[in-house]
Amino acid sequence: MAGIRLVSMTLVALDARLALVLLILLLTAAAAPIVLAWMALLPAERDPFASPGESSSKKPRDAFAIFLLVNISVGLLVRIPGVHAEWLSAQVTKLLPPDWAENVLMVGAAWFGFIPGLAAAYSAVRANPIRWQLLVSGVLTLILWLVGPWLLNAISSSA
Numbered sequence: 001m002a003g004i005r006l007v008s009m010t011l012v013a014l015d016a017r018l019a020l021v022l023l024i025l026l027l028t029a030a031a032a033p034i035v036l037a038w039m040a041l042l043p044a045e046r047d048p049f050a051s052p053g054e055s056s057s058k059k060p061r062d063a064f065a066i067f068l069l070v071n072i073s074v075g076l077l078v079r080i081p082g083v084h085a086e087w088l089s090a091q092v093t094k095l096l097p098p099d100w101a102e103n104v105l106m107v108g109a110a111w112f113g114f115i116p117g118l119a120a121a122y123s124a125v126r127a128n129p130i131r132w133q134l135l136v137s138g139v140l141t142l143i144l145w146l147v148g149p150w151l152l153n154a155i156s157s158s159a
C-alpha cells in the first residue's frame with residue numbers, strides 16, 4: 001500500500017530539473033515553427049544571375065494567417081519565464097478605470113490562450129502559405145499555455 005502511495009505521489013510531483021528541461025524543450029519546440037513562419041513570409045532575395053530589369057516573384061499571403069502568427073508570437077513571448085507583462089498591465093490600468101483594467105487583462109490572457117487553438121484549427125482546415133508552421137506552433141503554444149504554469153510551479157517548489 002505504501003508503494004502505491006509513493007508511486008502516485010511521484011506522478012503528481014515532478015522533479016524540478018525534469019520540469020525545467022521539459023519547459024525549455026516546449027519553449028524551443030514552440031518557437032521553432034514560429035521563426036520558420038516569419039522566415040517564410042520574408043520576401044525572397046533577387047537571384048544573383050538575374051537580369052537587372054527582371055522582377056522578383058511575389059509570395060502568396062494570407063492576411064488572417066499573418067494575424068494569427070502575430071498573436072501566437074506575442075502569446076509565446078508572454079509565456080517565457082522572466083518576461084513580465086507588468087509594464088503593459090500598468091499602462092492599461094493607467095488608461096482605464098480599475099474595474100475595466102482587470103477585465104481587459106483577463107480577456108487578454110484568455111485571448112492569448114485561445115488564439116493558438118484557433119490557429120491550429122484554421123491551418124488544419126484551410127490551406128495557406130504558412131500552414132504547417134501555424135499548425136505545429138499553435139498546438140505547441142496551446143500546450144505551453146496549459147502545461148507551463150504546472151511546470152513553473154514544479155520548478156519553483158523545489159527552491
